[in-house]
């Protein structure tokens with residue numbers, strides 16, 4: 170009886186084990202099939218087969234690689250990554266579409282968790298000299314009442330807090346810092362496609378600032394081309410959701426009710442945010458549900474802001490809000506979210522908004538990007554030669570698992586804070 174039950178147990182365990190192996194292999198085959206389908210579907214668009222690129226053939230390409238790593242895009246993710254990998258001794262070639270200072274309404278409040286990542290990457294000086302403001306928590310407003318929530322910073326050095334700033338100034342500081350390393354080459358150019366050979370990404374094709382077609386080769390290409398990424402389609406399954414849009418304004422010379430705090434008005438129909446972006450400017454972001462915002466050109470937006478939004482604004486900043494609406498420098502931006510769904514692809518990796526996005530109300534986009542860079546840096550450190558393709562491939566696959574674990578175990582409290 171004992172023998173037959175242990176035999177039964179053994180058979181059950183074996184069946185379960187076999188089923189596990191079957192489903193694991195099927196899942197792997199699925200990912201692989203999706204990746205191959207994506208690469209072949211995109212071959213006329215964001216991916217080009219190396220053998221057909223202008224009749225030029227670069228076999229293997231390893232010895233011919235121009236760099237160890239190509240980085241597409243020098244926004245928050247690309248610039249920080251370039252500096253990080255450059256500092257680790259990698260030869261980095263960064264291609265950025267526009268090297269002038271960006272002027273955007275995104276990425277202006279770095280949470281304390283993101284600041285800690287900046288310290289880990291040795292980039293904390295990039296929030297110095299740009300009139301960045303310290304942020305210690307949030308003030309929540311509803312129906313005329315408000316309460317303050319402090320970041321749980323007691324256990325950290327007094328320097329640790331959130332930082333808010335002009336996104337473009339922060340990016341320029343990181344670009345300058347990256348480009349100051351002798352082994353980082355930062356060029357202006359627009360990447361048009363990834364170069365693929367037998368399922369492996371070998372580099373990119375891009376137009377330089379004179380409009381000339383160029384190619385660049387490296388054993389690893391990291392795509393950081395942001396929320397409107399054209400290149401991610403071949404490397405992941407992009408399911409982008411746009412639940413709402415942000416309407417952005419700048420309030421000048423006004424004091425927020427709670428200094429050095431982000432302000433969230435739990436308004437109707439949706440939240441309104443305020444936070445300082447310099448010693449004299451306050452960013453206001455009004456969430457407008459849906460994908461369509463009132464027209465700016467025919468005045469509908471001004472009417473909406475004055476009649477629907479203004480009555481919900483705390484009285485201390487009401488006049489500055491109306492003055493900002495009247496000044497008319499109103500910007501809009503869709504709020505996107507996209508779960509990470511990569512097709513692990515030899516020779517290539519996604520990072521930043523190109524890889525995954527969350528609603529900007531979480532204020533976590535930059536923190537996640539910087540956290541991923543720390544994971545990748547630590548992962549790649551022992552791999553001295555990126556030309557070792559099979560090993561690199563294994564490392565890249567484990568990146569997606571590691572960053573998930575790192576995010577779930579350690580980052581959630583600080584992504585939201």
Ligand SMILES: Cc1cc2nc3c(=O)[nH]c(=O)nc-3n(C[C@H](O)[C@H](O)[C@H](O)COP(=O)(O)OP(=O)(O)OC[C@H]3O[C@@H](n4cnc5c(N)ncnc54)[C@H](O)[C@@H]3O)c2cc1C
Pocket residue numbers: 241242243244245246247264265266267274275276277278279280358359360361393394395396398399415502503504505520521522523529532533534535536538
């Ligand atoms: C309205 C709004 C507000 C937000 N507020 C916050 C916030 O307060 N805090 C926060 O942490 N996050 C915020 N986010 C999210 C945050 O902005 C992003 O997570 C962050 O900017 C992502 O950085 P990135 O480097 O991936 O992309 P980006 O910073 O957008 O950089 C992408 C770069 O790639 C370049 N590029 C694009 N295509 C090409 C190409 N083909 N060739 C070469 N270069 C190319 C672009 O020029 C750009 O420089 C906000 C987002 C939105 C929409």
